[in-house]
Amino acid sequence: MSRWRELWLYFWRDLMIARTYRIPFVIDAIQALFGATMFFYAARFVDSPQLRSALPQPGSYFAFALVGWVFFDYLGVAMDAFDQSLIEARDSGTLEHLLVTQTSLPLMLAGSAIYPFLITTLRIAIYLIWGALLFHFPLGSANWVSVIVVLAASLLSFSGLGILSASYLLLFKRGNPAKWLLIGLWGIAGGMLFPVTILPDWLQVVAKLNPMTHALNAMRAALLGGVRLPQLLPAIELLLLFAIVLLPASMVVFYWTLERTKTTGTLSHR
Amino acid sequence: MAIVAFPILIDHGFADAYRVCLRLVLERRKRYKNSMPEATTPAAVVLKDLEKFYAPPRSGIRAYLQPFERGTRPALKGVTFQVNEGEAVALLGANGAGKSTILKILATLLLPTRGQAFVSGHDTTKDARAVRRKLGYHAGSDQGLYPRLTGRQNLLFFGQLNHLTKRGAEKRIAELGERFHLADALEQQVRTLSSGTTQRLSLARALLHAPTVLLLDEPTRSLDAIAAAEFRRFLSTEVLRGAKTSLLFASHALLEIEQLAHRVAVIHQGQLAAFDTVAGLLGRTKTANLEQAFFQLTGTAELFENDERLEHFDDFSHKEQTQ
Numbered sequence: 001m002s003r004w005r006e007l008w009l010y011f012w013r014d015l016m017i018a019r020t021y022r023i024p025f026v027i028d029a030i031q032a033l034f035g036a037t038m039f040f041y042a043a044r045f046v047d048s049p050q051l052r053s054a055l056p057q058p059g060s061y062f063a064f065a066l067v068g069w070v071f072f073d074y075l076g077v078a079m080d081a082f083d084q085s086l087i088e089a090r091d092s093g094t095l096e097h098l099l100v101t102q103t104s105l106p107l108m109l110a111g112s113a114i115y116p117f118l119i120t121t122l123r124i125a126i127y128l129i130w131g132a133l134l135f136h137f138p139l140g141s142a143n144w145v146s147v148i149v150v151l152a153a154s155l156l157s158f159s160g161l162g163i164l165s166a167s168y169l170l171l172f173k174r175g176n177p178a179k180w181l182l183i184g185l186w187g188i189a190g191g192m193l194f195p196v197t198i199l200p201d202w203l204q205v206v207a208k209l210n211p212m213t214h215a216l217n218a219m220r221a222a223l224l225g226g227v228r229l230p231q232l233l234p235a236i237e238l239l240l241l242f243a244i245v246l247l248p249a250s251m252v253v254f255y256w257t258l259e260r261t262k263t264t265g266t267l268s269h270r
Numbered sequence: 271m272a273i274v275a276f277p278i279l280i281d282h283g284f285a286d287a288y289r290v291c292l293r294l295v296l297e298r299r300k301r302y303k304n305s306m307p308e309a310t311t312p313a314a315v316v317l318k319d320l321e322k323f324y325a326p327p328r329s330g331i332r333a334y335l336q337p338f339e340r341g342t343r344p345a346l347k348g349v350t351f352q353v354n355e356g357e358a359v360a361l362l363g364a365n366g367a368g369k370s371t372i373l374k375i376l377a378t379l380l381l382p383t384r385g386q387a388f389v390s391g392h393d394t395t396k397d398a399r400a401v402r403r404k405l406g407y408h409a410g411s412d413q414g415l416y417p418r419l420t421g422r423q424n425l426l427f428f429g430q431l432n433h434l435t436k437r438g439a440e441k442r443i444a445e446l447g448e449r450f451h452l453a454d455a456l457e458q459q460v461r462t463l464s465s466g467t468t469q470r471l472s473l474a475r476a477l478l479h480a481p482t483v484l485l486l487d488e489p490t491r492s493l494d495a496i497a498a499a500e501f502r503r504f505l506s507t508e509v510l511r512g513a514k515t516s517l518l519f520a521s522h523a524l525l526e527i528e529q530l531a532h533r534v535a536v537i538h539q540g541q542l543a544a545f546d547t548v549a550g551l552l553g554r555t556k557t558a559n560l561e562q563a564f565f566q567l568t569g570t571a572e573l574f575e576n577d578e579r580l581e582h583f584d585d586f587s588h589k590e591q592t593q
Contacts, residue, residue: 093414100407101431
């Protein structure tokens, strides 16, 4: 069986499970409406000509903040999806049964991450649609090819961190404290709700080393500025560089961790 | 590989670097395959001087060091035996004797500290994927099914992960569903099923891809008497005689062992105390039943001699029968 078919099987499994919970979809859509409304009024309260002039793209602070907020969601999913699939498999007792099939653990993690990524994409789309329908979010100016490419490059670059986090969980059985530190730091030095240019010099250095900053800049340029792909190539190359370094490194760490847990006999321990 | 590929990436670009990396990977894989030992024995399962040591349990901040500690607590101490093709072998031992450790090593879920384990000639450490192709595994304590999926969806998912086609999986599900009386359970969410039905479903999963070696850890643990008898009959007629599958199972149910096992491996404190047929064990220990033979072989018989409570129980049951 091809790996694509295996990945599809994991997605199918998650979709079938999700179908048994119907209400969360509706709740997610309503939550997105509340979120977009909150951002709109908060942005209207702080919006000013000076603030607009500090933004990298022309437009309202609402559009800037909404893109930052919803796109930051992706980082959370990339960091969480692998952990969560491991925790769920371990707690439901399916982990050992999955590992005696022909599948491999990395494939299981990758397959289990597809559904969370897709559902997050859907949630983001709902946020943006609410923003466009009710609060004049400029969806019409987006360059969708650029948006999709930036999104894919960002996911690849963040997934390495997610796999590292899953390795930590496999080894120590508890949540990864570094993950929350990283998410917190990136929230500040990633340009989620404000441009990184207002940060002190040393934090701007951190921001430059942060893939989130580059991903957000590129995403805002594509979504709000309609910037075409060739102009975004430097940011995309940088994101792919992060992915080229992080993904193989995280896989090496993950395989070592797996061997270690098979040696210590703690694979299915909680 | 990075040392080789990086200068090529700088000088010739990504495509050349990729090609070189691919060639290196393929060469390495070829070398690895050539270095694999040939199937050394026609036996279904072979354990050779198998040893397993666990790290001592730690708590608090020291628990963080546990994954890096060396194993010092012995779980298996040089266990050697083999299961022939089409044979059923039972692992009999007290809790913590090492039965589940043996099964987990064979299922590639655990690495041995020393020694080797083979399934259909494949080393469980070096060739885990080939081993997994050959075996079905069921742990009675942990059914490991998705509670919100139906029985059929669960079996379809695991069957296809074991490289059955969708149609092939559906056919096997229909066959096993009939034999295990799972027709209703297949259409219901697993969370609504009784523990016995869930157990049967989990056993059906282990048999879906028609494995040549079946590893069962307390297979009838949650089954009622009728379901357990039905399951034993199924294993005996369909799996052992019909499909010629080899079976290694751990059980505390002595009746089950007597009915199913061609030979019994008695495990005591991580060591093989005896390996023989039930009749052989009884003859060797000069005892009347497997329970007494087990106590004799594990040196625990004296624990039950002169036990006043048991004597009172015997008196009571004697009186009950005579009244």
